[in-house]
Amino acid sequence: MADEETKEGGPERVGLRKVQANLADYLDQARQGRTFIVTSQGEPIAEIHPPRPDARSRRRPGALAGRIHLTEEDDAVVPETRPVPGDEA
Numbered sequence: 001m002a003d004e005e006t007k008e009g010g011p012e013r014v015g016l017r018k019v020q021a022n023l024a025d026y027l028d029q030a031r032q033g034r035t036f037i038v039t040s041q042g043e044p045i046a047e048i049h050p051p052r053p054d055a056r057s058r059r060r061p062g063a064l065a066g067r068i069h070l071t072e073e074d075d076a077v078v079p080e081t082r083p084v085p086g087d088e089a
Helices: 018-019 023-031
Strands: 012-015 034-039 044-050
Touching: 012 018, 018 023, 018 034, 023 034, 023 044
Parallel strands: 012 034
Antiparallel strands: 034 044
16 A cells, blocks of 8 residues: 655655545554655645654553552551541531
């Protein structure tokens, strides 16, 4: 579908209609690391690229499973606290 890269070594330029007709294919290629400049009437209007590393979630549920251990002290009951003014039940 798409050539590897343009002759200048930058991202491939792709017309808007071609992207609209084959969006899933272009997104699959972006997932694999490819970048595309979307054009309309020869003018760049958008860029399709994989997410930046800092845009990806840094949280991984369960990543610390088995690495955090609570002591008996941690399981103790928290002492009573004073009520917050205006928060009477």
